[in-house]
Each structure stands twice: as C-alpha cells, then as structure tokens.
Amino acid sequence: MNIVIRKCLLAAVLTVLAAFLTTGCATEHRFIKKTAFKDTNQIVIEFAGPVDEAWAKNPSHYSVYEKPDPDIKLKIQTITLSPDRKTVALTFADPLNQNQPHVLTATGITSEGKSLGTAILSVKKVYLGYLFSILIGAMIINNFVFTKYLGLCVFFGTSQKKSTAVGMGITFTIVIVVSAMMAWFLYQFVLRPYRLNFLQIVVFIGLVSLSVQAVDTILRKVNPMLFKAFGVYLVLVIANCIIIAVPLILADNEYNALESLMLALGAGLGFLIALFLMSSVRERLELARVPPTYRGLPIAFVVAGLFALAFLGFSGMSIF
C-alpha cells in the first residue's frame, strides 16, 4: 500500500515537472494561435478569431525587436490583413535575422470591439531545429574550450591519458546538466521574480558545489565502481569555469528549460570532444621527439592553439 502511494506521488511530481519543462515560462496569449517567420522580412500572426481592421492596420500597436537588444525596434513597413481577418502579416523594411528569436508585443488587441489585452510573443524558427542548432552551436561551433578559452586548467590537467580524459568528460557532462537545470529553475522562479538577478553568480556557484556534492554522495553508495572510476575528477569539476559560464549564459539569454538543457548538454559534450581530441594527440606526443624546452605543457598549449585554429573553420556556420 505504502509503495503504491509513493509511486503515485512520484508520478505526480514527475508530471508537474514535465509540464513545467514543456511550457517553460512563455508569456503566450490565448487569443493568438501561432506566430512564424515568412520569407525574409515577414512575421505572420495567426489569431483565434477575427480582429478589428482599425486595430490591426495601425503599426503603433506592434513593436518587434531581436531578442538580445530590446532597445532596437525593428521598422514595420506594411501590414496586411487576410480577408477573414484572422491572420496579420507584418512586413519589415529590412530582412530579419531568423536565427535569433524575435519578441513581438501587440498592445490592446481588439476583436469585435472587445479589448483582449496585450500579448508578448516570441517568434522562433521551427523549434526542434532551433534546439538542435543550440546543441551543435555549444558543442562545436562555439566550443567552450577552443573558441572561448574556458575551463583550461582542467582541460590541460586531465588530458594526458585517453581514459582519464573520457572519464572527466563524462563526469563533467552529467554534473553540468544537473547544475544547469537547477540554475535555470532557480533563476526563472526565484531570482527573477524577486529581482535578485545581481546575486546570480553567488547562487550559481553554490548550486555547482551542491550538485557536485550530491552526485558525490549518491554515486558513492549507488555505484561504487563508477565512483572509483571518476575518482578525483568529480571534485575537480568545481574548478572548471565552463560550469559557471553556462548558467550565466542561459540567464542572460532568457532560455527556456529545453533550450537550457540543450546548451548544457552541448557544453558538456563539447568539453568531452575537446578532451578526447587533446588526449589522443598528447598520447602520441609522448613518442614524438619534442625539443626539451617544449616538453610537457608548452607543446600542449601549442597543440591547443592549432585545435583552436581548426575549430575556427566552423565559426560563422549556421545550421538550418
């Protein structure tokens, strides 16, 4: 009986969590069905019912900006309303950068003379593709080690052997996903509502050490073999600056839960890739005839620079 109740409770908690994760904190309006990009310079809004023409045709009722810069409003050239008065197409003077989500504010929507309030909508490209582009972006195109030079001390410390490198990479990926999800939750539901954004660094550092400690305690009991394999790296994760960079980035960009998950996963896998590549090269360097002054760390830095140059080839790439 007890077990059944426990299972029900667990299921309820999981459903609530899943609901949170899928909805995020989007501020959608119930009268608006869909927003999407069209062509190179159009945004189409689909309403649930007919809107008034006088309201729809007035450009001062709309304001649109690209996500990171709320001060730069995009200039609307023409507005067209479909014959059934359910879809509005905004045409802009300049082409839109469709890789960035845009925020559209429609003030005082009126339908059949009734005011329906203001809607703040985000316009995004097809969602799965967008998530995938965040993942690949964090993993390869903006690899944290090779293009942002973060987490170098752990990177050079643990890339001497392939086995330790892979162990560190996997541990790191697990911890970063756990701590980034907690950081997202706290940021969205505690720090932002209470206007405590300025404390984010302190809170995120605490969260990182918390998740490392929790993984340490739980793994020690649940899977001692894995714990032994991770060894000292688990504690070393705290000293890695990628793990603090990811929560700050996702707080800055106001990512929702899935986007944050993808960013954290991409950062972790990117670090794993970087460590694996570096350790393969360093294992071979052991056999190479390196001049004595360059042996050890100096040649490793030179190799890392070469890798960074190679990764520069991905820069500016856009997916989808």
Next chain:
Amino acid sequence: MDPALIKMALGGLAVLGCIGLFFGIGLALAAHKFAVKANPKVEEVLEVLAGAQ
C-alpha cells in the same frame, strides 16, 4: 536609504536563506540515506602511519 532597496535586501536575505536551508537539509538527508559504512580500522591505521605524503 530607500525603503524599497532595504525591502529588496531583506527579501533577498530571506529567500536565499530559505534556499540554503532547504538544500542544506536535502544534502544532509541524502548523506544520511546514502551513508557508506567505512571501516574504522582504515582511519586508525592511517593515524599511526607517518603520513608525510
């Protein structure tokens, strides 16, 4: 001082204190639940050894 700022600071203290307390209790419970029995003799032997390294 602006009373709004003082209110925000006190609210921040309270909120962060609650979070800290919550996670602290959570970690303590986890440590209790997932406690691993360590052999006390290991500690004793380590105590007797020189332990320079």
